[in-house]
Amino acid sequence: MPEHQITRRTLFAGAALGLTAATACSGPESSSGADGGSVDLPTYSPVTGGPQPDLPGNEIVQPGYFRSPAVEELFTSVEGEVGAGGSTSALLLTYGALPPADNTYLPFMDEELGTTFDLQYVPADSYSQKFATVVAGGDLPDMLAFLTFQLPPRYPQLLAAQFADLSDLLAGDAIAEYPNLANIPEASWVGCRVDGRIRGVPVHRPPFGSILVSRSDIIAELTGAEPAPRSEQDFTDLCEAVTDPRANRYALCGQSGGSTGVDWAYDFMGAVFGVPNGWRLEDGKLTSRYETDEWLRMLAYIKKLNDAGYYHPDTPSLQNAQAKTYIANGTVLLHLDGISALLDTTLPAGTSTSAIVPFAADGGPGTIYQGTSSFSFTALKKADDDRLREQLRILNYLAAPFGSVENFTTTHGREGEHWTRTADGGSELTEAGTAQVTPSSLYRLASGPQILYSNTPIEQQIRNSHGWQDASQTMLATSPVNGLYSEAASSSGSANDALGGTMTDYVLGRRTLDEVKDAIASWTGSAGDAMRADYQKALETA
Amino acid sequence: MSTVIRPAWAGRPKPVVLALKAVTIVLVLAVVVFPFLVVFSTSVSDNEAVTRAGGFVVWPSSLEFDAYRQILSGGVVTRAVVVTAAVTAVGTVISLASTVLAAWALSRPGSLFQRPLLTFVLVTFLFTPGLIPLYLVVKELGLLDSYWALILPSAFSVFNMVVVRGFMMGIPAELLDAARMDGAGEFRILWQIVLPLSRAVIAVVGLFYAVGYWNAFFNALLYLSDATRWTLQLVLRTYVLQGSALVDNTADTGALPPAQSVQMAVVVIAIVPILAAYPLVQRHLTKGVLTGAVKG
Secondary structure, eight states, rough: GGGOOOOOOHHHHHHEEEEEEEEEEEGTTTTTTTTGGOOOOOOOOOOOOOOOOOBOOOOSSSSBOOOOOGGGGOOOOOOOOOOOOOOOEEEEESSSSSTTOOOOOHHHHHHHHHHHEEEEEEEGGGGGHHHHHHHHTTTTOOOEEEEESSTTTTTHHHHHHBBBBOHHHHHHGGGGGGGHHTSOHHHGGGGEETTTTEEEEEEEESOOOOEEEEHHHHHHHHHHSSSOOOOOHHHHHHHHHHHOOHHHHTEOOOOOOOTTSESSSSSHHHTTTOOOOOOETTTEEEEEEGGGGHHHHHHHHHHHHHHHTOOOOOOGOOOHHHHHHHHTTTSSEEEEOOGGGGTTTTTOOTTOOEEOOOOOOTTSSOOOEBSSEEEEEEEEEEEOOOHOOOOOOHHHTTTOEEEEEEHHHHHOOOTTTOOOOOOOSOOOEOOOHHTGGGGGOGGGGGGOOOOOOSSSSSSHHHHHHHHHHHHGGGGGOOOTTTTTTOOOTHHHHHHHHHHHHHHHHHHHSOOHHHHHHHHHHIIIIIHHHHHHHHHHHHHOOO | OOOOOOOTTTOOHHHHHHHHHHHHHHHHHHHHHHHHHHHHHTTTOHHHHHHHHOOOOSSSSSOOOOHHEEEEEEEHHHHHHHHHHHHHHHHHHHHHHHHHHHHHHHHSSTSHHHHHHHHHHHHTTTTTOOOHHHHHHHHHHTTTTTTTHHHHGOOOHHHHHHHHHHOOOOOOHHHHHHHHHHTOOOHHHHIIIIIHHHHHHHHHHHHHHHHHHHHHHHHHHHHHOOOOGOEEEEEEHHHHHHOOSSSSOOOSSSSSOHHHHHHHHHHHHHHHHHHHHHHHHHHHHHHHHHHHHOOO
């Protein structure tokens, strides 16, 4: 029944077409921004009230809390009226189950914020398609999230054509009007400044890109010490010491997916070998990570590890969820994942994970790639200033920091219905609260800086994550093209796939290093040069 | 045991052959049944057992129905079951009606505009509408946020029509002429002669449509913004997706990581109705498809 289904291919073709159509009519405003230079990023001014963290944080390291503050200790972070009584529509991405049909939490939040939320939920893996149709259909919601790891093609033009320019309301010291938004670190705002103008409000994440999660408990058991490799040789030795195929135990695994098709933990290994974070800027000239000698040395090292049997043999087809399971049951001891993986609350009792502190192959200081420091940014539909101010006040409320009344209200709902007090002065979500509060996903629109805290008691995990962040905070390597847009990059999918396939073939022993070099040369020809030109131009105008 | 009727020339099969056949059948059966067993076993195991087994449980050590409880509580899934069942029922009826009528008209040379209409319909085989144009059409028709958006855009399948038409073309013209001589009109012929003869193919095409409606999730995602109207597959997908990373490692989940048992319970809930319906139409399947295929 061929007509009955929409194939993936048509879908993406359609999605791309839709965005092009929606931005084609954007007119002269579209690729501007350069005319007046870039506006300042919103000034960072941390909110000082609130409970003292058990583990201190700063702009880079997340503060850690082992328990939620007592209800009496909460401080007020928002003064005055929030919403003006109208409605607020939004498209919300969700990774989880939907809130139940008899959701009483949202009406409660409507009352609290003085606006009626009209929310559309979209499962995460279909977000880009739904996004494309909503934009093409012309009925934009008031708030729309742009995912920083999945920005649609030609998004600067789209933003300029259909979304509000928030520069006058947020840039520089203007943000002081919204103290909770000013509490979001500057690095997170970089991606919101598009073509020199502030186009959205970021949802904060710690600046660390991917980390190498480790089962430090098992490694310590096998080697007698917590894993702390300081050089290429140390790391090889570590892999050798813990791998035992007969016991179905492998030092590390990659996973399928991502821009390279199969990810052999490239981001971690790359940093070890001095590969730049995406691009290297030297004397005003950009070099892609693929075009560096360090990249080839790293590939050769990965091949060496794989030849020795240290990678889990399923790597080329391994899904992230399965890799997490392998980490949980000790089949794999090292895996590249997001930093939130360290707060996994479903680990079997008695097990714990940590992460490898970055190091350099030659024993020198380590580096870790800095990510976008945000999950997404929320753009607002064009409207008059009063309306935009109201919307920003709503986002300001939702972005209230941990320990504030507003944050507590957003994460707990109404007392007695969604949460109850515990004997020690703390709070506990009721069954209704668990089913309604988080699944309602309001935190996707805006939220305070992410901290280390979990309702489930996982103190050791919080300590591990904090310890790792503390040790790695000085090792961040930024990307020179962070926050810049390249049209060529958004259509480089097939070139990346081809190169990624060749590299995987090389690691698996099906191709030679010379063939990889040829593949890199053809990647440069088909995508790299165009991307370089785009970024170079963006760098000059920035 | 029933008596096996063999042709006169075939001797009694040797025990070895019989044993080999039996082993083969058991093996094939095992290959088919094993995945179902794993899916079911995993769905009734707790998180720890799943992790210990490396993601998939072959034989459950205990029966835990937590995964099912988690999915079925809150009323979202039960509501979606009702929605999906209704859409499947109404949709299948509409689809079958339009397909049978079109196939009948287009299978009779000499019907009004038979040639051009047939060409017009078949041309759509060559082009699939893109996502955005489809969305815009549905929007302009005012079907957004309506259950009709789940039915009308996919109500008529040219492929299925060709199958039915092929079958109908095989019905001897003499039969229809005889009916006409007796004074039957076109609709009467269709209703009393053609339809009873086409039961097999209609059952098969009906099954195609029903399975299509039952499994469709993307229409609902695109056209329905109100999540309380979502279909079963779309709701169930949110469970499968739970905790999964999107792209690279940059995505975070904000929700609990995947509970494999929940995902497998989702699979069970999603396939049971189809599994139950299949045997009822199975006997028509081979005949129906072959007829359409050879004579289409």
